[in-house]
Amino acid sequence: MKLTSRASGLLMGATIIAGMMSAGQSFAAEDTIKVGILHSLSGTMAISETTLKDAMLMLIEEQNKKGGLLGKKLEAVVVDPASDWPLFAEKARELISVNGVDAVFGCWTSVSRKSVLPVFEELNSLLFYPVQYEGEESQRNVFYTGAAPNQQAIPAVDYLMNEEGVERWVLAGTDYVYPQTTNKILKAYLVSKGVAEEDIMINYTPFGHSDWQTIVTDIKNFGSAGKKTAVVSTINGDANVPFYKELANQGIKAEDIPVVAFSVGEEELAGIDTGPLVGHLAAWNYFQSVESEANAAFIETWHAYTGNDKRVTNDPMEAHYIGFNMWVKAVEKAGTTDADAVIDAIVGVSVPNLSGGYSTMMPNHHITKPVLIGEIQDDGQFEVVWETPGLVVGDEWSDFLPDSKDLIADWRAPLSCGNFNVATGKCGGKGIN
Amino acid sequence: MIFSRLFSGGLDRRVLLLLILLVAAAIAVPVLNLAVPPSSSFHMPPHAVALLGKYLCYAMLALSLDLVWGYCGILSLGHGAFFAIGGYAMGMYLMRQIGSRGVYGHPVLPDFMVFLNWKELPWYWYGFDQFWFVALMVMLAPGLLAFAFGWLAFRSRVTGVYLSIITQAMTYALLLAFFRNDMGFGGNNGLTDFKDILGFSLQAPATRAALFSTSALMLALAVVATARLVSSKYGKLMVAVRDAESRTRFLGWRPENIKLLAFTISAVMAGIAGALYVPQVGIINPSEFAPANSIEVVIWTAVGGRGTIVGPVIGAIAVNWGKSWFTAALPEVWLFALGGLFIAVTLLMPKGIVGVWEQWRSSLKARRRVAPVPPAEPPAVSPSGPAAAPVTGPALAARPQPAE
Amino acid sequence: MILRALCLILLPLLLVAGTARAQDPSLAEIAAKFATAEKFDQTEALVRELGATGDPAVRPLLEALGEGRLQARKSDGAVYIVEGSGKNAKLLDPLTGEEVPDASASGLKKVKVNNGLRRVIRDTLSSLTLGAKNPQARLSAASNMLANPDPAMVEALDAAIAAEEDPAVKQRMQEARAAAVLQSDLPDAEKIAAVEVLGSVGDRNVLSLLAAVEAKSEGDLRRAAERASNNIRSVLAAWDAAQNIWFGISLGSVLLLAAIGLAITFGVMGVINMAHGEMVMLGAYTTFVVQGAVQSIAPNLQDWSLAFALPIAFVVAGAVGIAIERGIIRFLYGRPLETLLATWGVSLVLQQAVRTIFGPTNREVANPSWMSASFEIGQMAITWNRLWIVVFSLAVFALLLFIFNRTSWGLHMRAVTQNRRMAASMGIRTPWVDAFTFGLGSGVAGIAGVALSQIGNVSPNLGQGYIIDSFMVVVFGGVGNLWGTLLGAFSLGIANKFLEPYAGAVLGKIVVLVLIILFIQKRPRGLFALKGRAVEA
Structure with missing residues (x-):
């Protein structure tokens, strides 16, 4: 039949196009090592992730200036998963099987990581995940260079308890898995330290929550019970600006009710007038204000790369810095970019971190980090007021669950x-x- | 044989071509993927199979929206909700299939429940370990929601923009609800880390190819069902409701029942699409409920050409392919391209790709004919809806004016 | 404690002898030690030492330390208060407060403080300022003592009360004294009197003080405390309700601002304007740009930057709106649903454009001083920025109402939307009316952006956050009716805020959405439905 022949012709055409579409890009020159960058450049997460894409491009450029890797140049492949979680999986697959990248640096939210996990497992590639997260995961193909809860949340609570004498706790977070898990862990931890149940208030808000009047008033009321009160905030990126603005306007001072945040870094503060927020805290493994030679050099390169000396650096950028250098070192050690060889070689690799020490990849694919507590300053930076005496090993499976x-x-x-x-x-x- | 029967039942040639293509793809893609060696230039790489499978699910979703929008004049800005509910039903099945292979090795509870300290399975998770039950729920859950919603809305004669906005409110409310971890659907992370379906590993190329074929065949089935429906008496009534709801009512019909039927069938179709989508992309999470996603479905349908059967299929595949391509090729500026595309399509191709094709064909025909005969074709020749009908002539009076 | 005891002895002395005292030479020695203090507890010890001298001359030093303006050099032990920054920085002597002319700034490091230290400084300062000249300072010292009562301060407060002349400050001091008495081991009779005094204050701090008294006392005192705290509780419950209504009004005003432009473009013109949120975003970014410009051209006008931003934002967003109308929407009249697709495309383009120009991260828009902080009415805190936004939203509403009902332009707009062909026959230039109506709606969205930049993010996603709520408000209120939008916004706002304490923020929002869906079943055309044939067209 005429129709069928036309149909099969069309189908053939379609498959050829599809084939070309897939094969076309892998014909590129073979003398480079490709590195995938999987960060959202549009959509809700672009606000945080775009910076990481720039940081990765800078790191790759710097490495190429040093002569590349294994005698080859590195080539960055940037895609935009557009804050769309299934698209993360699709793009990861594309990076690995179409572009043939040897390692991927990417993801921010837990859900994007969860979405790409099966892909990395199936295609046996490497993912470096740079953001603090809830733990409860350790996967062969993934390297977690951000903080696990014990590298951020628990030291922060310890600090407030010991140094500020806090007895009453508000655990406020955005309703998703990282705050939920972190708060579960923290609650178990606080109870184990003798804090009574009625001295813990847990509050969840939706993503992008913008009207904080009621909650800030609740916090104020909760804090006027005669005991020293603190807020542990796992509020996610976008909702922080209105939250802090409301805190400042309702006159909650850090001396009265300090807020310690795990998702607020230099980048987030850039959108807020920090004058009224001085003294509120954040717990990270790196601050731009850390004084070390490595950090000074890093900041200088970053400003030169972006051509903007106002651009801030932050903790996830440091995580990529560590992760990338670890990967480079592991590839050099293994002599190949083959995933299995790198996975074997990378455990135990130590590279300098930006706070003046060394971070090591542990067998659980988490890294060792110092934990720093910083207070917000009126210039939008943090000042370190406390740090752990040594390095803390990321604990993927919490001891408190x-x-x-x-x-x-x-x-x-x-x-x-x-x-x-x-x-x-x-x-x-x-x-x- | 079956084709010829369908043909006599009034399927036009384009629909038939689409069906043949789909069936051919259902056979050819697995062959090209599995049997042809990777070295051959005809080999279909696995990621392309997954991608095409995803597009087909979107196509089915767009088709389901077209049934209510293109043929019945109900602009739903919440169709993503039905898709997501179908997806969640399938996701729950896939979660239950993991069994004790989760990271905590709990025999019954999914991982997210274990680490959030749930002690037992919530009641609404029961039964989802049985495939027949899931297959039922995939259709029943969205169908019931659509029935309840439609029953309320259409009886109180909520129409036009009001209806569109409350469908949006519905999907937005569901989005917020599914975000809540207390709901027991995994919160923002949704359901993920699936292992296998009906005992076949989801990572195996054969399973993927089979899933693709199933999607293609289900889409073919949906196309047949839609085509039969719109050419039946109900279909004519649907068009009547779309074009002149009051007149239809005065003629003694009950527009609310007609709309309700279309809305429910459409929701079931969207649910099935969602169920096929989840095992292929490997995750279902609340962002599928996002109002923006539902608006995108409307856009696919419009780009392809609403009120036609092949239009939404073409539109969904074209827009999504464009999105896949743009996000990789122009990661920094692809939104300009996509936004520009939507503007251009609305301004320059108001009837979508199919409409443009149509125009081109008719002008070609007109040129071929020596005399400029007005294209007064009998209605039976173009049963695929007014958008496919020529622009001039009596069809102009019946121009679709849905939802306003 | 030691500090407090010392103050106790010193303060009456100070109050009697006045503040004119010879400079204690040891102050400078203590101050110099800040240069070598490395740990917070060393700094804290120095603060206490300074406080123990009871000399008001240490106030500027302590204030500067608390604000992070005290800098020291380790090598030579020089300590200065730094004023200003960069090249204009002035180095002041920490004790005299006079500029040290030839001091070198090199090697100076900030003396670090943390929250705990700031608290110590604040308490020290408040004990030093009870006798200050400025009544405002005395008031805040007394307030601080009320919030952090310390039994050791009773006598110091007694002395201060005796010397106080300002009635408001005296009142606050008496309350602070009462709070301190409750914590002390003075006899019950004295405490009952204190309970009476505090009963009239009635805030939550007092409630917790009273609860502590209830827990460990008996007899009359306990009864008095119970009575007082029950009183306070019932008063607080009333204030809570009032507070909730205020929150609702404030949220309603935000919704009104976000939706009112849409009430014109969508409600009046029937364009399903998905790019409405982006108009709000343009307004917010205009504010950002204007603030930056004002900062660099005329820094002393910084507080007025919003006033400059308003007309500019109106013009920018309005011009973009007119461009959209002329370029795209005018081809789509009669096809309202297709305006949805085209404007969705426009919104993607505008978002990406802003992202390309300004970067994807949040931009800082500062609150002017008259929009910062809060004031209290009884037990209810009202923040200035929220109050101004409520006022502003109502002003915008009134202005629009005026334009629509009292100007010939408004008449033309209404005529065109009600019957385009008839209006054209009457000689109205409908294309221009369309363009300017759309421009007006967009411009109003733009000025809404100026206001909304004061309470939220200024990022490329800003518009997306408001678009759904805006549509809900307009549809709930009734398309085509400004009063409907007003009522819709405030009823949704108040409903939301009343549900939030019971159901939580997430569930509250879901319930409101479900209520909207059900409400539309009851009134398929919103609160204020337009009547007549035009509606069906």
Whole structure:
């Protein structure tokens, strides 16, 4: 039939186009090593992630100036997953199987990471994830260079408890998995330290919440019970500006009710007048104000690269800095970019971090970091008021959650397991199967 | 044979061509992917299979929207909700299939419930380990929601923009609800980390190819169903409601029932699309409920050509392919391109791609004919809706004016 | 405690002897030690030492330390108060407050403070300022003592009350004294009197003080405390309700501002304007640009930058609106749903344009001083920026109402929207009316952006956050009716805020959405439905 032949012709055409579409880009010159950058450049997360894309491009350029890697130049492949979570998976697949990248640096939100995990597992590639997150995960193909809860939340609470004598706690967060988990961990931790249940108030708000009047008033009322009160904020990026503006306008001073935030860095403060916020706190593993030679050099390169000496640096950028250097070192050590070889080589690799020390990749694919507590200054920077005496190892499975306290991760042979149960001696959670 | 019967039932040639294409793709893609060696230039890489499968699900969603918008004049700005609900039903099944292979190794509870300290499975998760139940829920859940919503809205004669906005309110409310971790649907992370479906590993190329074929065949089925529906008596009534609701009512019909039927069928179709979508992309999360997503579906339909059957399919595939391509090729400025495309399509191609094709064809025909005969074709020749009809002549009076 | 005890002894002395005292030479020695203090507890010890001298001369030093303006050089132990920044920085002597002319700024480092230290400084200062000349300073000292009562201060307060002449300050001091008495081990009779005094204050701090008294006392005192706290509770409950209504009005005014431009473009003209949110965003970015310009051209007019921004934002957003209308929408009249697609495209383009020009991150728009901080009415805190936004939104509404009902332009607009062909036959130039009506709607969205930049983010996503709410408000209120939009905005705002304490922010919002859906079933054309044939067209 005439129709069918035309149809099959069309189909053939379609497949050829599809084939070309997929093959076309992989014909590119073979003498470069490709690095994928998977950060949203549009949509709601662009506000945070675009900077990381720039930071990665800078790091790659710097590495090329030093002569590249294994005698080849590095080539960045940038895609825009547009803050659309299924698109993250699609783009990850495209980066790995179409563009043939050897490692991907990317993702911000937990859901984007969860979305790409199966892809990295299936195609056996490498993901460096630079953002603080809720823990409860350790995957063979993923390297978590951001903070686990024990590298951020718990030291911050310790600080408030010991240094500021806080007895009453407001745990305020955006209603998604990172605050939920962090608050679960913190609540268990606080209760274990003898804080009464009625001295803990937990509050969740939707993404992008903009009307904070009621909640700030609640915090104020909760804080006027005669005990020293603090707010532990896991409020997500966008909602922070109206939150802090409301705090400032309702006259909540850091001396009375300090707010310690885990998602507010230099980048977020750039959108707020910090004058009335002086003294509120943030816990990170890096601040731009940290005094070290590595940091000074990094900031200088960053300003030169962006051509703007007002651009701030922040903690996730440092995480990419560490992650990228670790990958470079591991590739040099393994002599190849092959994923399996790099995964084996990278454990134990130490590179300088920006706060003047060294960070090491641990067998659980998390890294060691110092924990710094900073107070907001009126110039939009933080001043370090406390830091952990040594480095803290990222604890992927929290000791304060009943179902995860027996689990550990160790990706070295012979264990090679992300959820080994020390109680049953088996890999695979409770080890029932 | 089956085609010839459909043909006699009034399917026009374009729909038939689409069906043949879909069936051919359902066979050819797995072959090109699995049987042809990767070295061959005819090999279909696995990511392309996944991508095409995703587009087909979107196409089905667009088709379902076209049924209510193009044929019945109901502009739903909340169709993404039905898609997402179907997806969640399938996601729950896939979660239950993980069993004790989750990171905590809990035999029943999904991982997100374990670490948020849930002690037992909420009641609404029961039954989702059975595929037949899920298959039922994939259709029932969105269908019931659409029925309840439509029953309320159409009986009280909420029309036009008001209806569009409350469908948007519905999907927005669902978005907020599914974001809540207390709802027991995994909050913002949604459902993910699926292992297998009906016992087949989701990572295996064969499963992916099979999923693709299923999507293609289901879309073909949906196309047939839509085509049959719109050419039936109900279809004519739907068009009547779209073009002149009051007149239809005065003629003794009950527009609310006709609309309700179309809306419910459409929601079921969207639910099935969602269910096919989830195993192919590997995640379902509340952002699928986002009002912007539903608006995008409207745009696909408009770009392809609403009130036609092939239009939404073409539109969905074209726009999404464009999006995939732009986000990789022009990551920094692709929104300019996409936004510009929407403006251009609305201004220059008000009837979508199909309309442009139509115009081109008719001008070609007119040139071929020696005498400038006015294109007074009998209505039976263009049953695929007024948008496919020629611009001049009596069809002009019946120009679609849905939702206003 | 030691500090307090010392103050106790010193303060009466100070009050009697006045503040004219010879400079204690040891002050300079203590001040110099700030240069070598490395840890916070060392600095804290120095602050206490300074406080213990009881000399008001240390006030500027302590204030500067609290504000982070005290700088020191380790090598030679020089300590200065730094005023200004960069090249204009002046180095002042920490004790005399006079400029040190030939001091070198090199090697100076800020003396670090943290929250705990700031608290110590504040308490120290408040004990030093009870006898200050400025009544405002005395008032804030007394307020601080009321909030952080310390039994050791009772006698110091007694002395201060005796010397006080300003009635308001005296009142506050008496309250602070009462709070301190409650914490002390003075006899019950004295405490009952204190309870009476505090009963009239009635805020939450007092409530917790009274609760502590209730817990550990018996008899008359306990009964008095119970009575007082019950009183306070019932008063507070009334204030809470008032506060909720205020929050609702304030949220309503935000919704009104966001929606009122849409009430024109969508409500009156029937254009489903998905780019409305981006007009708001343009207004906000205009504010940002104007503030930057004012900062560099005339820094002393900074507080008025919003006033400059308003007309500019109106013109910018209005011009973009007219361009959109002339370029795109005029081809789409009669096809309202297609305006949805085209304006959606416009919104994507505008968002990306702003992202390209200004970058994807938030931009800082500062609150002018008259829009910062809050004031209290009874137990209700009202922030100035919210109050001004309520006033502003109502002013914009009144102005629009005037334009629509009292000007010939408004008459033309109404005529064109009600019956385009008839209006054209009457000689109205409908294309121009269309363009300017759309421009007006967009311009109003622009000035809404100026106001909204004061309470939220200024980012490329700003518009997306308001668009859905705006449509809800307009549809709920009834398309085509400005009064409907007003009532819709305020009823949604108040409903939201009343639900929030019970259901939480997320659930509250869901409930409101469901209520809107159900309401539309009841009144399919919103609160204020237009009547007549025109509606069906």
